[in-house]
Amino acid sequence: MKKLNASIIKFAVVLQLFILLFAAVSVSAASPQLPIIAGGEVELDEKSAEAGTTITVMLDGKVVSKTTVSNDGIYGDKPSNRLLITESDYTKYKFYVNGIESELANPDAIKNAKSGDLIELNLKATTPTESSGDDVVSTSMGGGGGMAAPSAPSDDGSGAVDESPSVPSDETVLPSPGSEIDTGSDESMPVPTPESQSTLVFGLVLLLFVVLVGIGALKYKKK
Structure with missing residues (x-):
């Protein structure tokens, strides 16, 4: 009889320690990371x-x-x-x-x-300083040769002005500095919350109920 009672007590103590350990680990895992x-x-x-x-x-x-x-x-x-x-x-x-x-x-x-x-x-x-006008950068095409700016009309000395159109060139226009970034949504990153705490409490209550049922069953067998 005494041995049976001692076994029940040991079983209950070990099970309670296991429950406490499980609860500590679960709470630690469910704790949110504070910002x-x-x-x-x-x-x-x-x-x-x-x-x-x-x-x-x-x-x-x-x-x-x-x-x-x-x-x-x-x-x-x-x-x-x-x-x-x-x-x-x-x-x-x-x-x-x-x-x-x-x-x-x-x-x-x-x-x-x-x-x-x-x-x-x-x-x-510091707001970046904007340059006057658009910045134009020459780019090379094919096997070589940079792009030249359009030449002004030339005078050959005879009084006639050469107004032949210049060859169009491809130009790469740099965006003006200081443009604002796209900040996207106004909402900040949400801070995680311990949503699993209610589940944890339910699990602990269920384990405690199982322990009580087990102890009651052992006592009933003893009688």
């Missing part, structure tokens, strides 16, 4: 960025986070306009101010940050 929360100063053309300026974070051509400056020169002063950046290889992130790629005034702040940290990340952007 890095960024705020700080933002400058555009060496001046404090005006309210309404947009700040966009992109990774591999996709928008990771986006916010709008509410007070001149500052972002992240309110929970609603902070940047939420998931932890990853931060050297691959690109920051844009009004579509202009910006520099990080203190890059170590994000390089040393960990998941869930609230950091101050200062941004500086």
Whole structure:
């Protein structure tokens, strides 16, 4: 009789330890990865960025986070306009101010940050200088020979002006610098949530019920 009771107790203890271990592993796996929360100063053309300026974070051509400056020169002063950046290889992130790629005034702040940290990340952007007119680049055709600009009408000295049309050339026109990027959707990357917690709780309750049923069955056999 005593041996049977001791066996039941040992079985219950081992099973409970197993349940606790399973719960710890499941909770750890279901825990969401908290983003890095960024705020700080933002400058555009060496001046404090005006309210309404947009700040966009992109990774591999996709928008990771986006916010709008509410007070001149500052972002992240309110929970609603902070940047939420998931932890990853931060050297691959690109920051844009009004579509202009910006520099990080203190890059170590994000390089040393960990998941869930609230950091101050200062941004500086400069609008590229636009050249007058369209930049035209000559391209070679076939086996050689560059393209020449159209020549002006020539005078051969007899008073007659040679106005023969010049040979048309192919021109490659460079886009004007400073064009804004396509930021795509206004929605930031969602922060993962522990949706499996309800399933985990249900599983634990079910395991506890099985344990109680097993103990009851052993006691019934003992009688």
